[in-house]
Amino acid sequence: MRGRRGDRMTINIQEHMAINVCPGPIRPIRQISDYFPRRGPGPEGGGGGFGEAPAHLGPLALAPPAALLGATTPEDGAEVDSYDSDDTTALGTLEFDLLYDQASCTLHCSILRAKGLKPMDFNGLADPYVKLHLLPGACKANKLKTKTQRNTLNPVWNEDLTYSGITDDDITHKVLRISVCDEDKLSHNEFIGEIRVPLRRLKPSQKKHFNICLERQVPLASPSSMSVALRGISCYLKELEQVEQGPGLLEERGRILLSLSYSSRRRGLLVGIVRCAHLAAMDVNGYSDPYVKTYLRPDVDKKSKHKTCVKKKTLNPEFNEEFFYEMELSTLASKTLEVTVWDYDIGKSNDFIGGVALGLGARREARKHWSDCLQQPDAALERWHTLTSQLPPAAGALPSA
Secondary structure: OOOOOOOOOOOOHHHHHOEOOOOOOOOEOOOHHHHOOOOOOEHHHOEOOOOOOOOOOOHHHHOOHHHHOOOOOOOOOOOOOOOOHHHHHOOOEEEEEEEEEOOOOEEEEEEEEEEOOOOOOOOOOOOEEEEEEEEOOOHHHHOEEOOOOOOOOOOEEEEEEEEEOOOHHHHHHOEEEEEEEEOOOOOOOEEEEEEEEEHHHOOOOOOEEEEEEOEOOOOOOOHHHHHHHHHOHHHHHHHHHHHHHOOOOOOEEEEEEEEEEEEOOOOEEEEEEEEEEOOOOOOOOOOOOEEEEEEEEOOOOOOOOEEOOOOOOOOOOEEEEEEEEEOOHHHHOOOEEEEEEEEOOOOOOOEEEEEEEEOOOOOHHHHHHHHHHHHOOOOOEEEEEEEEOOOOOOOOOOOOO
16 A cells, blocks of 8 residues: 555555464465464364364464564473572582591592682682581581682692591581682682582592582672672672571581590409590681590589590690599480680680580480490490580480480
């Protein structure tokens, strides 16, 4: 339809409804009713089943709205990630090895290299380092850290970091968090990405190799999470740790290796304080001056206290000291051994680092260690125990009959 310049072109309603207005070239269609399939008696009636499209329509007319707009729909049963794939892979990959030595109760972490890390500095590079944490647990008590590699997005560390005092119980329920961060001397260190490995994936004495893409940390639900980036990665990890531990769990403050043996000849209990590992830092220099105290409860005469010497400026002290409690084996069954670790300070009160109680009223490894000592006289039994921020309330009381 043509008109003179300046005249308004008019299209009647019949012509307007006969135009395919889908994106792409405008194509006339035969009937507007082709967009509304009819239910009919069958081919004889000239209509197909409800929802069947006519065979003469082109692909464009049959395309669903999502396809016309360029959207993609996930396959049935596929999990939809909350992050774009490009956003995840842009953080980089980390290559490392893990080995659990069951005989020595150690977890060996070999941090090898990273590739394609996200640039964090103005020069388009980063100063990356790796931090390890065992969850659940206190960040300060079990943090291990590699050296910093300067001005690179493909750092090579080849460093071995070792956790001592790892028991089979830890392997079943703990998770190793591996965080890659960017060191900034003028401001707070920045978080790049992390990987979480459940320790139950490891088999004793078998090295397992990993090469995994880093992931972003899911933002915290608390209102204070809005300022996490400004407060730095240390505050972020501390707050996240509190969320993951939950209100009913005690904070872990390190590990202690104890030796128990009931001597039939001397008629008493030998308690060996062997060493501690990954203690919480209590001093401003990042260390502690730890010593260990032991009590045998109930202590009516207040004569059961023993104390080791103080080890200066360390979080992994070795004591190798032994204490003796003269007592009959039958009486020992109703006792509880209380072991506490303290940080020695000059001119003020000593700081409590952590403690554990062993007895028939204790839980898990503490109860089993005490029970095995009573059942196996004259056998020296060494076990690792987790130090907590307070003694378990049920440790000093025997279970009701």
